Amino acid sequence: MSSRIKVWVRTRPTQSFATDHIEIQQENKTINLYQNRQSVRQRQGPANSIRDWSFKFDGLLQNVDQEAVFEAVGLPMVTDLLKGYNGTILCYGQTGAGKTFTMTGTAEYYKHRGLIPRVLQDLYRQIDDMDDYVVTVRASYLEIYNEQMFDLLASVTGQDTQASLPGITEEEGGVRVKGLSTVAAPNEEEAMNLLFEGETNRAIGGHILNKNSSRSHCIFTIHVETRSRVHSDANFTVSKLNLVDLAGSERLNKTQSAGKTQQEAMYINKSLSFLEQVVIALTDKHREHIPFRQCKLTHILKDAIGGNCQTVMIANIWPEYDHLDDTISTFRFAKRMMCIPAEPAVNVQADPAVTIKRLEQEIHHLRKELAMKDALSNHGHVHYEALTEQQMCDIESEIRRYLEGGQNDIEVTSIRQVQAVYSTFRKFFRQLEEDLQAKFKEKIQAFEKLKATLGESGIPLGHESPFDRRTPVDDEEGSALDTPMVGEPDGRGFGVGVAPKDAKAAKGEAAKVAKLKRAKEKEKQKEKEPSAPTPQPAQMQPAAAAPPPSSSQVMSKEKERPSPTTEPKKGRKDAAEKGDQRRGSGTPLSPVDMAPKREPSMPQRPGTPPPKDQAFDEFKSDKGADVHKIFIQNKDTLASKKTTSILFGETNQQHKAQHRPDSHSS
Numbered sequence: 001m002s003s004r005i006k007v008w009v010r011t012r013p014t015q016s017f018a019t020d021h022i023e024i025q026q027e028n029k030t031i032n033l034y035q036n037r038q039s040v041r042q043r044q045g046p047a048n049s050i051r052d053w054s055f056k057f058d059g060l061l062q063n064v065d066q067e068a069v070f071e072a073v074g075l076p077m078v079t080d081l082l083k084g085y086n087g088t089i090l091c092y093g094q095t096g097a098g099k100t101f102t103m104t105g106t107a108e109y110y111k112h113r114g115l116i117p118r119v120l121q122d123l124y125r126q127i128d129d130m131d132d133y134v135v136t137v138r139a140s141y142l143e144i145y146n147e148q149m150f151d152l153l154a155s156v157t158g159q160d161t162q163a164s165l166p167g168i169t170e171e172e173g174g175v176r177v178k179g180l181s182t183v184a185a186p187n188e189e190e191a192m193n194l195l196f197e198g199e200t201n202r203a204i205g206g207h208i209l210n211k212n213s214s215r216s217h218c219i220f221t222i223h224v225e226t227r228s229r230v231h232s233d234a235n236f237t238v239s240k241l242n243l244v245d246l247a248g249s250e251r252l253n254k255t256q257s258a259g260k261t262q263q264e265a266m267y268i269n270k271s272l273s274f275l276e277q278v279v280i281a282l283t284d285k286h287r288e289h290i291p292f293r294q295c296k297l298t299h300i301l302k303d304a305i306g307g308n309c310q311t312v313m314i315a316n317i318w319p320e321y322d323h324l325d326d327t328i329s330t331f332r333f334a335k336r337m338m339c340i341p342a343e344p345a346v347n348v349q350a351d352p353a354v355t356i357k358r359l360e361q362e363i364h365h366l367r368k369e370l371a372m373k374d375a376l377s378n379h380g381h382v383h384y385e386a387l388t389e390q391q392m393c394d395i396e397s398e399i400r401r402y403l404e405g406g407q408n409d410i411e412v413t414s415i416r417q418v419q420a421v422y423s424t425f426r427k428f429f430r431q432l433e434e435d436l437q438a439k440f441k442e443k444i445q446a447f448e449k450l451k452a453t454l455g456e457s458g459i460p461l462g463h464e465s466p467f468d469r470r471t472p473v474d475d476e477e478g479s480a481l482d483t484p485m486v487g488e489p490d491g492r493g494f495g496v497g498v499a500p501k502d503a504k505a506a507k508g509e510a511a512k513v514a515k516l517k518r519a520k521e522k523e524k525q526k527e528k529e530p531s532a533p534t535p536q537p538a539q540m541q542p543a544a545a546a547p548p549p550s551s552s553q554v555m556s557k558e559k560e561r562p563s564p565t566t567e568p569k570k571g572r573k574d575a576a577e578k579g580d581q582r583r584g585s586g587t588p589l590s591p592v593d594m595a596p597k598r599e600p601s602m603p604q605r606p607g608t609p610p611p612k613d614q615a616f617d618e619f620k621s622d623k624g625a626d627v628h629k630i631f632i633q634n635k636d637t638l639a640s641k642k643t644t645s646i647l648f649g650e651t652n653q654q655h656k657a658q659h660r661p662d663s664h665s666s
Helices: 037-042 066-083 099-103 115-129 188-200 260-283 296-300 302-306 321-338 352-376 389-404 415-456 507-527 551-558 569-585 612-621 625-658 661-665
Strands: 006-011 022-025 030-034 052-056 059-062 086-093 133-145 148-151 168-171 174-177 217-228 235-245 309-317 348-350 470-474 480-484
Touching (some): 030 321, 052 321, 059 066, 066 115, 066 217, 086 099, 099 309, 115 133, 115 188, 133 260, 133 296, 174 302, 188 217, 260 296, 348 352, 389 415, 507 625
Parallel strands (some): 006 059
Antiparallel strands (some): 030 052, 133 148, 133 217, 217 235
16 A cells, blocks of 8 residues: 555647647656746746646546546555545546546546546446455535535435535544435446436536536545455455535636636635645654645545555546646646655444344353363353342342341352442442431421520520531440530630530529529528628727628638638738737647637618728629629529530430440341
């Protein structure tokens, strides 16, 4: 196979052959072009800097008939097509150079048939000789007119011939046009009818250089599928041959096109310019991006000029002096095409039905071998088929006994049984997870009901649920359980912890504690009321009256713990003087003597404000009675809330103890 695209040159027969400017060397497959600048200026064409040109191609077809063209270009492509290779024959050149004549020929004379009819004839001839293969042939005919794609075989399939095709997709097998009909052609006659049907739907126009000029690019594709009759192999080959008839490049100053013909020429030249850009990009080894998507033509020909396809280009020229510039442009494009690498490869695919049948047979043989091996090794009867519903139920029962502790191990008999065991464990785990979530939701609902009930009774619980703050606590067996926290967090995300059950008060004891606290508060309030002053001797009267005993002092008296910080300064002074007298007399001081003596309350002097503690007690009993009452009520409410929190924590701990994971596993 060729490692690059091949190029053949075909000249149009003419009586005005430019012998002075075109030299054809058949032996060397070379064409030399000679021109001078003066003649270029006289013809008002582009002035090229090079006067002489020399081009060497893969073959020259000068003054040859259609049969010679087919034998040189078409016949090798048909042979490779049946072997599984993709192929493309591309006709390129200026308008009127003979591209359509080379590709399709004319219908007036049989010997003027083009490449497509001759390829179809030879294809079916070779298929008839292939007795060991089943060959299926399909055909499609695509037209690109003014950058719109049309199906030329739409009338055969009953579709709208005027509707344009939606777009192009790239698949693993190559580029495919959406909505393009692929019609089966079981014989040569059916294939020729499809070709003639498509030819009648082509867009053809006329201008000065060609009365029947093609105004669109046409691609006739032959799809071949080859299967072996002898070998039972699942592989088969799929190949296709693209026969491309490109519209000719036109110079508007030569064709003098106007109106619709001019618009068609602009689209044709634009698409051919994009094709040349793609060819230039493919020849550049350092180029990463190839602009195949610039137009419909380059996108469809992506497999032909850039994939695993064997491509041959026929460069059609008009060897007259007036068309020398177009001939040079055609040759330059052809030389670029010769630089594009090609990597043809056989397109082998696997038949899914045959592959499935072959694998089933292989599985059957492997099962027989396993059964024989088990019989020789005394493994008993081992099942290698899929497990039945009864076997799955038995596996579930066995796993339940294993989890409950009634069975120590699970006997492994096959790989399928191991897979079923793992699947059952996963099922039990998910079921346990769902049960725990459902019970947790029930606890939250119970808390919300309790919160609503206490709210109606006038005891608010706040907005935070005790289930919102949880901390891992180890149960008796060492597993972490999520239990509600007791107390407030320390500000860094850590809770105070959970108190043990023996540290919590019982339900009846909590009410007694609250009642006892209220009784103590009332006793303190009575003790703080002012008493009547008693007369004191003159020598015992202090400089200032001592304040009445506070609540803290009352508590200290009950506990018989004197507090030196609450004694008056006079008591400390007398104790010091008494201590000095004892030290002077030599008598040791006892702790009672060293303690400061408390003086009885004395009547206050006129105009002297009362002490701070006494004034505060008078305020609470007179003007601040309402405020003090509210303070007492708030303390009672706080005590009630603490009692409720203790009760709720104890209830939650009981629920936790009842719903531990070890109880669910059974």
